Amino acid sequence: MLRKLSIQVKYLFVFVLAILMVLGAFLVGMQSLKVQQLRNEATTVAEQVVSFRAWIASFGVVWTEKQHPDFPDYLGKRVDVDGNIFVSKNPALATRELSNIVSKSATRATFRVTSDEYRNPANAPDGFEKESIAQFKRDSKQKYAETFEGGFYRYSTPIMVKEACLRCHGKVEDAPPEVIAKYGSERAFGYKVGDVRGIISVRLPDITIHEVLGTFVNLYTIGLIVIAFLLNFLYTQLGIINRLKELTTKTINISKGQMDQELPLVDNSSDEIDKATHSVDLLRKSLVVTMKHFG
Numbered sequence: 001m002l003r004k005l006s007i008q009v010k011y012l013f014v015f016v017l018a019i020l021m022v023l024g025a026f027l028v029g030m031q032s033l034k035v036q037q038l039r040n041e042a043t044t045v046a047e048q049v050v051s052f053r054a055w056i057a058s059f060g061v062v063w064t065e066k067q068h069p070d071f072p073d074y075l076g077k078r079v080d081v082d083g084n085i086f087v088s089k090n091p092a093l094a095t096r097e098l099s100n101i102v103s104k105s106a107t108r109a110t111f112r113v114t115s116d117e118y119r120n121p122a123n124a125p126d127g128f129e130k131e132s133i134a135q136f137k138r139d140s141k142q143k144y145a146e147t148f149e150g151g152f153y154r155y156s157t158p159i160m161v162k163e164a165c166l167r168c169h170g171k172v173e174d175a176p177p178e179v180i181a182k183y184g185s186e187r188a189f190g191y192k193v194g195d196v197r198g199i200i201s202v203r204l205p206d207i208t209i210h211e212v213l214g215t216f217v218n219l220y221t222i223g224l225i226v227i228a229f230l231l232n233f234l235y236t237q238l239g240i241i242n243r244l245k246e247l248t249t250k251t252i253n254i255s256k257g258q259m260d261q262e263l264p265l266v267d268n269s270s271d272e273i274d275k276a277t278h279s280v281d282l283l284r285k286s287l288v289v290t291m292k293h294f295g
């Protein structure tokens with residue numbers, strides 16, 4: 001079937017197939033670039049959260065005089081001599097507050113801190129988060145976990161227990177009374193330095209195929225593909241097909257006895273059509289000799 005199609009059509013098939021394969025390779029490349037980009041973005045967010053927590057952990061807690069209206073939660077409370085009320089916030093509580101503020105603003109990334117052993121039910125992990133905590137506990141070398149879920153890119157990175165955390169997550173006896181008073185002595189104690197205490201979980205909107213295509217379907221790329229098609233068409237038409245047609249016509253004329261055909265002979269050429277032209281010329285010459293012999 002296909003064999004009988006013209007060279008132009010066959011070549012067009014091959015060309016379109018080749019273009020599609022190149023585009024496919026390009027899309028696969030873009031896909032991994034996209035994941036890399038999302039991962040970098042999430043890593044930056046997580047690193048900032050880590051620094052923020054480390055800053056608070058270096059004091060144990062931070063004290064604030066005023067409360068954020070949307071966030072009345074605190075760990076301890078003190079009243080100074082003038083009757084001003086101060087409340088304290090530990091790293092996780094402050095992170096939860098920051099996370100709430102970030103979620104309400106128009107940023108792309110949202111984050112939270114969670115753990116398999118959570119003190120606050122608001123910090124309970126979901127499926128992806130549970131699975132990543134289990135992975136980090138199994139393999140201490142694993143630096144992050146990621147997945148795509150419901151139009152989001154999800155990323156998590158472990159939070160390790162450091163010396164400063166032991167005050168509230170080590171032995172129950174060492175814990176500040178506010179912690180025991182608020183959360184009891186059951187949960188999230190008994191950790192050692194280096195243990196996986198929980199994770200920072202980051203969520204980013206996935207970059208859709210629409211957006212990926214949008215970045216490389218533009219006037220320049222379309223223009224280049226059109227030029228590639230034109231070049232291909234011109235080459236097959238002028239460089240192959242027209243020359244073959246001419247050779248065919250002249251060969252038929254020779255077969256009819258018109259020996260004076262002008263054949264476009266090129267010496268020492270590697271071009272296959274030039275070689276075929278030479279063969280036709282040889283055939284013509286031997287025909288002339290034979291005709292003289294019998295003439």
Ligand code: HEC
Binds near residue numbers: 060096115117169198
């Ligand atoms: C001053 C006491 C205190 C210190 C110091 C402290 N934590 Fe906590 N941590 C808490 C309390 C209280 C909670 C529950 C917070 C909440 O309500 O969200 C908590 C919660 C957490 C959570 C969230 C899961 C949960 O239990 O709800 C993680 C993860 C965590 N802490 C890790 C750490 C790490 C890591 C450090 C050291 C860098 C640290 N904490 C230092 C008191 C502390």
